[in-house]
Amino acid sequence: QSQTMTMSPHDFDPTRAEVRQQRVAHRLASAIAHGRLQVVYQPEIDVQTRQVISLEALCRWHDEELGTVAPDEFIAVAEARGQIAPLGEYMLQRVLTDLPAVLRQWPSARVAVNVSGVELARADFAERVAEHIRAVDPRMAHHLELEVTESVFHHDVPTVRQHLLSLRELGLTVAIDDFGTGQSSLSRLHTLPFDKIKLDRLFVLEMQAPMVRAIIRGMAHLAQEFQRTLVVEGVETPEQQAQLLELGCPIQQGYLMQSPLPLAELLARKLG
Numbered sequence: 621q622s623q624t625m626t627m628s629p630h631d632f633d634p635t636r637a638e639v640r641q642q643r644v645a646h647r648l649a650s651a652i653a654h655g656r657l658q659v660v661y662q663p664e665i666d667v668q669t670r671q672v673i674s675l676e677a678l679c680r681w682h683d684e685e686l687g688t689v690a691p692d693e694f695i696a697v698a699e700a701r702g703q704i705a706p707l708g709e710y711m712l713q714r715v716l717t718d719l720p721a722v723l724r725q726w727p728s729a730r731v732a733v734n735v736s737g738v739e740l741a742r743a744d745f746a747e748r749v750a751e752h753i754r755a756v757d758p759r760m761a762h763h764l765e766l767e768v769t770e771s772v773f774h775h776d777v778p779t780v781r782q783h784l785l786s787l788r789e790l791g792l793t794v795a796i797d798d799f800g801t802g803q804s805s806l807s808r809l810h811t812l813p814f815d816k817i818k819l820d821r822l823f824v825l826e827m828q829a830p831m832v833r834a835i836i837r838g839m840a841h842l843a844q845e846f847q848r849t850l851v852v853e854g855v856e857t858p859e860q861q862a863q864l865l866e867l868g869c870p871i872q873q874g875y876l877m878q879s880p881l882p883l884a885e886l887l888a889r890k891l892g
């Protein structure tokens with residue numbers, strides 16, 4: 621009895637979950653079509669040099685009827701209902717529009733966009749991305765990064781690999797997002813081309829365990845050995861920041877340094 625009270629109705633009422641998904645999908649389609657999605661940016665910072673390494677673009681949606689919908693919900697709906705490609709292209713266009721202002725403040729930074737495995741598995745992904753970049757300024761390729769999660773391994777890996785290879789040739793970089801939470805991540809790491817690993821915030825949450833600290837230190841060594849960048853996500857306290865520095869992880873992202881903000885607000889901050 622008490623257990624059912626803590627469950628959301630969606631957990632055991634498939635029709636209700638279905639109705640919600642349909643409604644979200646319907647409103648989302650119109651939000652994308654009318655440009656009503658917002659973009660916020662969260663920096664990755666080298667806390668030793670104070671340098672801003674990159675800004676991650678994150679999608680925000682406040683709907684008149686549904687209220688604020690969390691990205692975890694609407695991204696999943698977009699993936700399931702064929703809207704992730706238009707959403708991804710919308711985000712890419714917004715980021716390309718914002719890039720000149722970002723570069724005026726942080727000339728060597730990159731802007732990172734999150735890309736779903738569903739998008740990456742599409743045959744025309746790389747070509748579409750390249751077209752958007754060409755339409756603006758080909759040099760912008762050197763200031764773009766794609767964040768992919770280990771969920772790409774559920775898709776056609778050779779296709780994904782080919783897209784990433786050809787986009788890297790244009791100058792983009794690739795980051796593996798939320799690293800360490802997926803399945804057999806270490807064994808599959810070498811099968812994709814990438815430049816950066818973003819260590820999932822779960823490692824930070826469990827850093828009091830000596831073995832977790834050893835894993836973080838090991839990941840820092842691994843990244844160094846293969847000349848990849850390691851970023852730690854979800855840094856919330858000064859203690860975590862200091863401990864991560866000791867473990868060899870100076871590049872950090874999290875609420876402690878800066879929570880995600882609209883670009884104009886971020887530009888007004890003294891970062892780095």
Ligand code: C2E
Pocket residue numbers: 662677678679690691692695708711734735736767797798821853854855856873874875876879880
């Ligand atoms: P992500 O790419 O791993 O992004 C990091 C998430 O952690 C963001 O949540 C960010 O706001 C949050 N975060 C940042 N610092 C901290 C911290 O110190 N502590 C904690 N607890 N959280 C922190 P958000 O914005 O809700 O996004 C959730 C996920 O939704 C993202 O995870 C990403 O996978 C997806 N997402 C967001 N925007 C897009 C998008 O435009 N396209 C795609 N495909 N996915 C997106």
Ligand code: MG
Pocket residue numbers: 676734767797
């Ligand atoms: Mg990300």
Ligand code: MG
Pocket residue numbers: 797798818853
């Ligand atoms: Mg992440």
